[in-house]
Amino acid sequence: MRMKVLVIAAAFLAGISSAQASGEKIELPQIDWSWKGPFSGFDKAQLQRGLQVYTEVCATCHSLGLVAYRDLADLGYGEEEIKAYAGNYEVQDGPDDEGEMYTRPAIPSDRFVAPFPNENAARASNNGAYPPDLSLMVKARKDGTNYLYAMMIGYADEAPEDIQLMEGMNYHKYFAGHQIAMPQPLSDGVVEYTDGTEATLDQQAKDVTAFLAWAAEPELEERKSLGIKVLLFLFVLFVMAVAVKKAVWRDIKH
Amino acid sequence: MATKTEFNNPVVRWVDERLPVFTYLDHEYNQFPMPKNLNYWWNFGALASVVLVLMIVTGIMLAMQYTAHVSMAFESVERIMRDVNYGWLLRYIHMNGASMFFIVVYIHVFRGLYFGSYKAPRELLWMLGVVIILLMMATAFLGYVLPWGQMSFWGATVITNLFSAIPFVGDWIVTWLWGGFSVDNPTLNRFFALHYLMPFILFAVVGLHVVAVHITGSNNPTGVDVQSPRDTVSFHPYFTAKDSVGLVLFLFVFAAFVFFAPNYFGEPDNYIKANPLQTPPHIVPEWYFLPFYAILRAVPDNFIGAWMGFTLINAKLAGVIAMFGATIVLFFLPWLDTSKVRSARYRPVYKWFFWVFLADCLLLGYIGSQPAEGAFIWIGRAATAYYFAHFLIVFPVLGWFETPKPLPTSISEPVLKENS
Numbered sequence: 001m002r003m004k005v006l007v008i009a010a011a012f013l014a015g016i017s018s019a020q021a022s023g024e025k026i027e028l029p030q031i032d033w034s035w036k037g038p039f040s041g042f043d044k045a046q047l048q049r050g051l052q053v054y055t056e057v058c059a060t061c062h063s064l065g066l067v068a069y070r071d072l073a074d075l076g077y078g079e080e081e082i083k084a085y086a087g088n089y090e091v092q093d094g095p096d097d098e099g100e101m102y103t104r105p106a107i108p109s110d111r112f113v114a115p116f117p118n119e120n121a122a123r124a125s126n127n128g129a130y131p132p133d134l135s136l137m138v139k140a141r142k143d144g145t146n147y148l149y150a151m152m153i154g155y156a157d158e159a160p161e162d163i164q165l166m167e168g169m170n171y172h173k174y175f176a177g178h179q180i181a182m183p184q185p186l187s188d189g190v191v192e193y194t195d196g197t198e199a200t201l202d203q204q205a206k207d208v209t210a211f212l213a214w215a216a217e218p219e220l221e222e223r224k225s226l227g228i229k230v231l232l233f234l235f236v237l238f239v240m241a242v243a244v245k246k247a248v249w250r251d252i253k254h
Numbered sequence: 255m256a257t258k259t260e261f262n263n264p265v266v267r268w269v270d271e272r273l274p275v276f277t278y279l280d281h282e283y284n285q286f287p288m289p290k291n292l293n294y295w296w297n298f299g300a301l302a303s304v305v306l307v308l309m310i311v312t313g314i315m316l317a318m319q320y321t322a323h324v325s326m327a328f329e330s331v332e333r334i335m336r337d338v339n340y341g342w343l344l345r346y347i348h349m350n351g352a353s354m355f356f357i358v359v360y361i362h363v364f365r366g367l368y369f370g371s372y373k374a375p376r377e378l379l380w381m382l383g384v385v386i387i388l389l390m391m392a393t394a395f396l397g398y399v400l401p402w403g404q405m406s407f408w409g410a411t412v413i414t415n416l417f418s419a420i421p422f423v424g425d426w427i428v429t430w431l432w433g434g435f436s437v438d439n440p441t442l443n444r445f446f447a448l449h450y451l452m453p454f455i456l457f458a459v460v461g462l463h464v465v466a467v468h469i470t471g472s473n474n475p476t477g478v479d480v481q482s483p484r485d486t487v488s489f490h491p492y493f494t495a496k497d498s499v500g501l502v503l504f505l506f507v508f509a510a511f512v513f514f515a516p517n518y519f520g521e522p523d524n525y526i527k528a529n530p531l532q533t534p535p536h537i538v539p540e541w542y543f544l545p546f547y548a549i550l551r552a553v554p555d556n557f558i559g560a561w562m563g564f565t566l567i568n569a570k571l572a573g574v575i576a577m578f579g580a581t582i583v584l585f586f587l588p589w590l591d592t593s594k595v596r597s598a599r600y601r602p603v604y605k606w607f608f609w610v611f612l613a614d615c616l617l618l619g620y621i622g623s624q625p626a627e628g629a630f631i632w633i634g635r636a637a638t639a640y641y642f643a644h645f646l647i648v649f650p651v652l653g654w655f656e657t658p659k660p661l662p663t664s665i666s667e668p669v670l671k672e673n674s
């Protein structure tokens with residue numbers, strides 16, 4: 001009976017994960033991310049490099065609307081640095097005392113300013129395609145971190161012969177349907193890292209993935225460290241509960 | 255509640271003489287006699303009660319920060335995740351709590367099926383349980399719509415559209431449910447109102463369910479009635495201690511998901527904001543609905559029409575009827591099962607059918623997660639047919655043909671024999 005139950009439980013959990021993977025199977029490259037283990041978190045230097053890639057490359061097309069500038073404190077930036085970063089962007093505010101709308105430099109409590117005022121403007125500049133907001137991208141795709149990395153490195157110069165690329169589309173190894181409207185955003189040396197790390201395609205892809213993983217789950221480190229404490233506490237409580245139960249039932253034959 | 259308990263504390267005594275709540279608690283949760291041979295499968299009712307309370311508490315706290323409007327709902331949930339202190343914890347508890355609730359209650363139900371807890375005199379108790387399942391499903395469906403992601407929206411569209419299968423008035427009912435001509439802001443608003451309301455109805459029905467179990471007393475693994483005080487121990491401290499072991503273990507598993515795999519049971523698509531203009535490639539319900547979803551899709555086009563000779567019932571309606579029938583049939587189980595013996599321990603043939611039925615339910619769940627094409631269609635139909643055959647054929651027939659093993663004369667007998 002106990003064996004049977006264990007087998008069923010395992011089949012059930014495996015079933016749930018396999019149930020979620022359907023459609024055309026595209027194998028994604030599997031990277032050993034620094035924050036995947038139960039005890040591990042993000043590498044701040046990597047997040048800072050990822051922010052640089054996002055700022056210099058992705059931000060020309062993609063918004064990051066759920067993240068506020070002040071959240072960059074998680075990356076190890078100080079108040080002044082965040083103010084300076086936010087100050088590079090303009091936001092519309094108002095109305096002022098005269099009833100006029102005006103623009104002002106962004107402040108830390110503002111959310112990341114979007115590159116386009118609305119979806120239509122974004123489409124107009126991108127051949128009709130819409131560059132989606134990246135705040136939750138890592139959670140919004142199956143195996144999201146590996147998927148994002150694959151998006152960055154999956155371009156090929158030549159499409160295989162059996163694929164007819166549509167106007168303005170690019171061949172992509174991992175994108176569903178293999179045609180993507182986004183032109184290859186990264187290649188060797190697109191950014192020049194301020195910390196001196198060599199900006200290979202692979203390095204930039206990993207860094208921007210790390211940054212977007214943080215943007216999607218800024219609570220990740222706090223969640224895991226609290227989780228360890230909770231599980232430890234419950235483990236001790238479990239040992240105690242078993243001891244109490246044994247003591248209480250000692251004289252009962254059942 | 256004939257005899258009143260004497261309390262030392264004067265305040266407690268004062269209240270109890272006027273409203274005997276303390277006497278009630280003392281009788282039902284302190285002295286209450288429980289069969290002493292209950293195993294850990296009897297933990298799951300208590301676990302379900304704990305999850306229900308946890309869902310209500312986290313739900314109320316989420317509702318304080320949530321905005322039920324199509325242009326703000328998705329962002330308001332993300333605000334909870336990012337800006338509300340421990341908002342992520344509240345939301346992940348509530349989200350995973352729904353899955354835990356179904357796991358616990360499904361186990362609770364299969365426990366009942368295995369040990370024959372639905373049989374006389376516990377029929378009404380069992381039927382209240384079926385009402386609980388129906389309410390849980392409604393509540394979970396409504397709640398899943400609230401974050402207004404792609405699956406929220408399209409799930410709501412698919413499920414509400416089922417009502418259009420009702421003859422003559424179907425379309426009218428769907429429009430009425432939506433509060434418009436598609437799933438939109440009025441729909442979200444009323445779903446929020448109902449999602450807040452349903453758990454309290456659920457709470458009341460669980461209350462009746464628990465009162466009912468205290469009238470008949472618990473069944474036990476032998477299925478033999480309690481005969482003398484020798485067969486029982488008091489609820490406290492024996493079952494408070496035993497339930498605590500199960501509860502802490504359960505909380506451990508629960509916490510492992512909340513803190514380390516909070517999106518394990520979820521669909522990535524629900525982190526994309528609802529977009530009525532873009533249908534996701536593959537609309538799947540939450541895992542706990544998958545077996546029912548498989549049954550819904552199992553009825554072939556024109557099957558009923560061709561068979562019964564009229565087309566009033568189309569395939570969609572037949573599918574809907576089958577899906578609800580899969581739960582409704584449980585109401586009749588106490589009378590469909592003709593065996594005099596409760597526990598599968600003493601029913602050598604039924605025991606096998608039990609495991610086959612469990613496998614059938616898991617298979618239906620798997621089929622429900624796959625696109626309705628190719629071999630999946632036929633497997634789904636066969637598994638659906640078997641599901642109903644289990645209740646409508648196996649249960650009645652088995653009772654007549656099966657020779658049960660000899661029952662122990664009392665709960666204590668097998669124990670005393672083993673120990674002598």
Ligand code: HEM
Nearest residue numbers: 296298299300302303366371380383384386387460472473
């Ligand atoms: C919100 C969900 C539910 C809660 C909170 C709940 C709670 C409980 C509790 C506390 C008990 C007594 C302890 C036990 O025997 O496990 C119990 C017993 C029982 N429940 Fe439930 N229950 C729920 C759902 C259901 C459902 C869906 C069914 C069946 C369709 C069901 C059928 C039964 C039966 C037959 C018993 C008597 C068990 C026995 O003594 O053998 N319950 N329930």
